[in-house]
Amino acid sequence: xxxxxxxxxxxxxxxxxxxxxxxxxxxxxxxxxxxxxxxxxxxxxxxxxxxxxxxxxxxxxxxxxxxxxxxxxxxxxxxxxxxxxxxxxxxxxxxxxxxxxxxxxxxxxxxxxxxxxxxxxxxxxxxxxxxxxxxxxxxxxxxxxxxxxxxxxxxxxxxxxxxxxxxxxxxxxxxxxxxxxxxxxxxxxxxxxxxxxxxxxxxxxxxxxxxxxxxxxxxxxxxxxxxxxxxxxxxxxxxxxxxxxxxxxxxxxxxxxxxxxxxxxxxxxxxxxxxxxxxxxxxxxxxxxxxxxxxxxxxxxxxxxxx
Numbered sequence: 001x002x003x004x005x006x007x008x009x010x011x012x013x014x015x016x017x018x019x020x021x022x023x024x025x026x027x028x029x030x031x032x033x034x035x036x037x038x039x040x041x042x043x044x045x046x047x048x049x050x051x052x053x054x055x056x057x058x059x060x061x062x063x064x065x066x067x068x069x070x071x072x073x074x075x076x077x078x079x080x081x082x083x084x085x086x087x088x089x090x091x092x093x094x095x096x097x098x099x100x101x102x103x104x105x106x107x108x109x110x111x112x113x114x115x116x117x118x119x120x121x122x123x124x125x126x127x128x129x130x131x132x133x134x135x136x137x138x139x140x141x142x143x144x145x146x147x148x149x150x151x152x153x154x155x156x157x158x159x160x161x162x163x164x165x166x167x168x169x170x171x172x173x174x175x176x177x178x179x180x181x182x183x184x185x186x187x188x189x190x191x192x193x194x195x196x197x198x199x200x201x202x203x204x205x206x207x208x209x210x211x212x213x214x215x216x217x218x219x220x221x222x223x224x225x226x227x228x229x230x231x232x233x234x235x236x237x238x239x240x241x242x243x244x245x246x247x248x249x250x251x252x253x254x255x256x257x258x259x260x261x262x263x264x265x266x267x268x269x270x271x272x273x274x275x276x277x278x279x280x281x282x283x284x285x286x287x288x289x290x291x292x293x294x295x296x297x298x299x300x301x302x303x304x305x306x307x
Contacts, residue, residue, distance in 0.1 A: 045266030051077025171209025178212030216243020
């Protein structure tokens, strides 16, 4: 890579990358999309992979369509959100679960796990117990369909309860699920999410309670990541407890410092999945997904070339 390219500003780099991907989506670019995304080198970040969370862009795709679209764009990992058109829910019987597993096994696409909405901040004992028990059913489901973990949430710090009590309750709930998940080879991934609980110092306090190593932080690329002493400080608060998944939004859009975030992941040699949880609604989601993968790989390469 030339010294001229290395000196380009981050803002200009993102602008040019976005223009190239969006405005000139040529056959050559499409060919690039179909190359393997993994870097065979031993550079930091080479084991990091790019995938999709089916939040908006995949919400209405059934499993065959989802696999086809991921394979077309070479985005070879997916976290299935529950309550979406894929229909991968705890009600599936044993034969249906095997069918889902076989579809992924017969494709190059990895089922990274299931994105659930279970959370453990509830002050009502019955509601808390319900969320824990239902989360256990989805741990079993993820195991049966070939996933490696489930995503859960903290979600709130309820009024009328001390912050310390809620944090301890969430932490102990995660420990229980972590122990249960170990029996099924499933990681518990706590998404940095919710009112107040998406603040990284709160997540750090939760993980000060969590003892089970089978529970990890799922970075979520929230605006609150920049609060207080900033992105790098907040990243370092929890990076030692990262799980195998992290969420990002659309690269090259908005003010979030994604190049700096990618720098941090690369420099720590993160070996998990960076999953796109897109919020926009483009006309052609498959094309947009391919564009996002290109931007991701460009950002990773830029960091690697400057280490």
